[in-house]
Amino acid sequence: MSGDPNTLLLTRDISVQYGGVRANDEVCIEVGAAEIVGLIGPNGAGKTTFVDAVTGFAPHTGTIELDGVRLDSVPAHRRRRLGLARTWQSGELFTDLTVAENLAVSVDPPGLRGLVADLGRRRKRADEDIQEALSLVGLEAMAGRRPDELSLGRQKLAGVARALVGSTRVLLLDEPAAGLDTEESAEFGHELRRIAASGPGVLLIDHDMTLVLDVCDRVYVMDFGKIIASGAPSDVSSDAQVIAAYLGSPVTP
Numbered sequence: 431m432s433g434d435p436n437t438l439l440l441t442r443d444i445s446v447q448y449g450g451v452r453a454n455d456e457v458c459i460e461v462g463a464a465e466i467v468g469l470i471g472p473n474g475a476g477k478t479t480f481v482d483a484v485t486g487f488a489p490h491t492g493t494i495e496l497d498g499v500r501l502d503s504v505p506a507h508r509r510r511r512l513g514l515a516r517t518w519q520s521g522e523l524f525t526d527l528t529v530a531e532n533l534a535v536s537v538d539p540p541g542l543r544g545l546v547a548d549l550g551r552r553r554k555r556a557d558e559d560i561q562e563a564l565s566l567v568g569l570e571a572m573a574g575r576r577p578d579e580l581s582l583g584r585q586k587l588a589g590v591a592r593a594l595v596g597s598t599r600v601l602l603l604d605e606p607a608a609g610l611d612t613e614e615s616a617e618f619g620h621e622l623r624r625i626a627a628s629g630p631g632v633l634l635i636d637h638d639m640t641l642v643l644d645v646c647d648r649v650y651v652m653d654f655g656k657i658i659a660s661g662a663p664s665d666v667s668s669d670a671q672v673i674a675a676y677l678g679s680p681v682t683p
């Protein structure tokens with residue numbers, strides 16, 4: 431345990447080895463309830479690998495706790511049920527489905543017991559989960575629309591809503607704002623703040639420094655699989671090692 435009662439996600443010494451590449455090297459991070467935490471670093475630094483490890487998609491060593499419960503030996507689908515949600519870098523929506531149908535893809539299938547339970551009740555519960563996820567990102571009025579009827583910013587939010595279907599304690603977002611212009615990115619950041627304010631912790635990976643430095647409470651910086659700096663956005667963005675490894679020049683939050 432970290433000792434901080436606010437901590438939801440706590441990783442200790444997460445390491446991932448891909449052949450000769452040490453993609454993560456003893457990565458320790460914390461994400462608290464209602465907190466947005468950034469994870470930034472150059473291409474190939476190991477950010478996606480970290481999310482893969484935490485969510486159960488990459489073999490790793492080290493420990494992962496969600497709200498004090500160890501997850502590191504738990505398979506990916508159970509980590510999701512326990513509240514770890516993620517998006518993927520290639521998070522396109524299905525263009526021939528409505529927004530609500532895109533979210534329905536994420537509904538947890540019933541176990542053996544669920545199969546014999548009341549079908550109508552399960553469907554109602556799934557509809558409620560989808561509506562709740564859509565309202566968390568401000569898209570409840572868009573449920574019946576097709577993705578191409580939405581702006582790119584709203585499509586990105588629908589992708590986030592798809593990850594949020596079902597109980598979510600910590601949301602891990604892998605470059606969710608890629609391709610957004612300045613205005614869309616600012617609106618996206620506003621919605622992220624609303625999501626976090628409703629309770630879940632958020633880990634945000636993005637190369638949009640304005641977004642990261644604006645919305646994050648704290649930021650970790652990764653380079654060659656290691657965390658090289660962490661702290662408040664203003665401290666990290668003026669850190670000489672971070673500027674040399676990633677930013678190139680100081681960035682003002």
Ligand SMILES: Nc1ncnc2c1ncn2[C@@H]1O[C@H](COP(=O)(O)OP(=O)(O)OP(=O)(O)O)[C@@H](O)[C@H]1O
Pocket residue numbers: 448449451453471472473474475476477478479480
């Ligand atoms: N499945 C894999 N098998 C082998 N090597 C991999 C695999 N996934 C990632 N790597 C390697 O691990 C390192 C970290 O890659 P990763 O995709 O995690 O970086 P990243 O920080 O997310 O980069 P980007 O910002 O470009 O998305 C890279 O050297 C990459 O080539």
